[in-house]
Amino acid sequence: MTRVLIVGGGPAGMASAIALAQAGVDAEIVESSADWRPGGIGIALQSAPLRATKQLGLFDDLLRVGRPHHVIDMSAPDGTVFAELPQMNVNDPTDPPFLGMARESLHEVMVGAVARARVPVHLGVTVADLDEAADDVSVTLTNGLKDRFDYVVAADGANSAMRSLVLPDAPQPVFAGQVIWRAAASAPTGLERYTMMIGGPIRLGLVPLPDGGLYLWMLDSTLGPERPPRDELLEMFHQRLSRFGGHAPAVAAQLTDVSQVDFRALNWLIVPPPWHAGHVLLLGDAAHTTTPHVAYGAGLAIEDAVVLGELAATGIPFPQLAAQLAARRFDRARLVVETSLQLSRWEQEAGPPNPGAGRLIGETMASLAAPI
Ligand SMILES: Cc1cc2nc3c(=O)[nH]c(=O)nc-3n(C[C@H](O)[C@H](O)[C@H](O)COP(=O)(O)OP(=O)(O)OC[C@H]3O[C@@H](n4cnc5c(N)ncnc54)[C@H](O)[C@@H]3O)c2cc1C
Numbered sequence: 001m002t003r004v005l006i007v008g009g010g011p012a013g014m015a016s017a018i019a020l021a022q023a024g025v026d027a028e029i030v031e032s033s034a035d036w037r038p039g040g041i042g043i044a045l046q047s048a049p050l051r052a053t054k055q056l057g058l059f060d061d062l063l064r065v066g067r068p069h070h071v072i073d074m075s076a077p078d079g080t081v082f083a084e085l086p087q088m089n090v091n092d093p094t095d096p097p098f099l100g101m102a103r104e105s106l107h108e109v110m111v112g113a114v115a116r117a118r119v120p121v122h123l124g125v126t127v128a129d130l131d132e133a134a135d136d137v138s139v140t141l142t143n144g145l146k147d148r149f150d151y152v153v154a155a156d157g158a159n160s161a162m163r164s165l166v167l168p169d170a171p172q173p174v175f176a177g178q179v180i181w182r183a184a185a186s187a188p189t190g191l192e193r194y195t196m197m198i199g200g201p202i203r204l205g206l207v208p209l210p211d212g213g214l215y216l217w218m219l220d221s222t223l224g225p226e227r228p229p230r231d232e233l234l235e236m237f238h239q240r241l242s243r244f245g246g247h248a249p250a251v252a253a254q255l256t257d258v259s260q261v262d263f264r265a266l267n268w269l270i271v272p273p274p275w276h277a278g279h280v281l282l283l284g285d286a287a288h289t290t291t292p293h294v295a296y297g298a299g300l301a302i303e304d305a306v307v308l309g310e311l312a313a314t315g316i317p318f319p320q321l322a323a324q325l326a327a328r329r330f331d332r333a334r335l336v337v338e339t340s341l342q343l344s345r346w347e348q349e350a351g352p353p354n355p356g357a358g359r360l361i362g363e364t365m366a367s368l369a370a371p372i
Helices: 011-022 047-057 059-065 103-116 159-164 230-241 250-251 295-314 318-348 356-368
Strands: 003-007 024-031 042-046 071-075 081-087 098-102 121-123 127-134 137-141 146-149 151-154 174-186 195-201 202-208 213-220 263-268 278-284
Touching: 003 011, 003 146, 011 024, 011 151, 011 202, 042 047, 042 103, 042 295, 047 195, 047 202, 047 295, 059 103, 071 318, 081 151, 081 356, 098 103, 098 213, 103 127, 103 230, 127 159, 127 202, 137 151, 151 318, 159 278, 202 230, 202 250, 202 278, 213 230, 263 318, 295 318
Parallel strands: 003 024, 003 151, 024 121, 071 195, 151 278
Antiparallel strands: 042 098, 071 081, 127 137, 137 146, 174 213, 174 263, 195 202, 202 213
């Protein structure tokens, strides 16, 4: 039986574990964090990634924990809606085109599926050393265990240590010129739709979640990548939030402690193929990191895993599997990364929103509707 080590227990690693188990591969996960939790607050899955979750048997569970959004309201800073963006559905007509959920919920659904697939997960453990042989790779783990695997899936995220180890000349993530503020809150009464508010160099997203929850994101083109000092963070957050009316003040009033506010710089990366070296294959953010402008990074990671599972089920040798995976995934990943970066760059320009943004998003979503 083929044995695979998956490095990283995020969406890419867990989806890979589920897909490989479906393909009859003996997989296990090492996750460096001892406290296995998702980073971030909320997440949205677009229609094509939801299609991929059907193949992994996750879709029904995600429906239970997610809130469907059929339209995004685009509004002025005062809350006046000036456009409605219908979301594209590539699945059954009754399926939601777009599902918003807490990161914790996506994590729990995937953890449950990994457990049902009987994939072992080793927490607080990572790869200490790799020793390549002709047909497999010997892996020494930081817990001292040493074992042989047919191949290793490096799903250890944007700052992948595995990528640096096996593809040291691969590009590294680059700052996209924007930062993002995020917070969880309760949805104010009357806020039912995903609302995106455009306030010059700041954009605010208010995403209603199930059970009255709310995911707030605020894209900010006014700051560099360095994290502001902790004692200034809350005030800077509120300064920016105060330019918005509508439901924003009711959300702002709930965010009174700095521990409620998450700040992070946005990076991008697209690794040109090959995505493998020796018997190690990059997947998910380790191979392609996107800014969140079309909400597709985890979607790409889940799709990568579905393709990995399909290729693994054919039983082809590793080098072909790895080459075919990158060949099938690269253009799609590049499209998401480059579209998101273009949207980010337009947002960083002074003046009114770029009129090309809607068309670019529409064309990109139409391309991504194609089968993976
Ligand atoms: C602000 C923001 C908003 C986003 N919104 C969306 C959205 O709405 N929709 C969407 O689809 N995507 C979204 N994304 C993208 C999405 O979060 C990522 O694409 C996705 O998390 C990538 O999954 P991954 O498993 O490849 O990497 P990660 O989620 O980074 O997971 C990597 C895992 O590997 C572990 N790890 C790291 N190093 C090691 C190591 N050396 N050894 C072992 N384990 C290791 C980490 O602890 C982690 O558990 C957003 C991203 C950002 C920054």
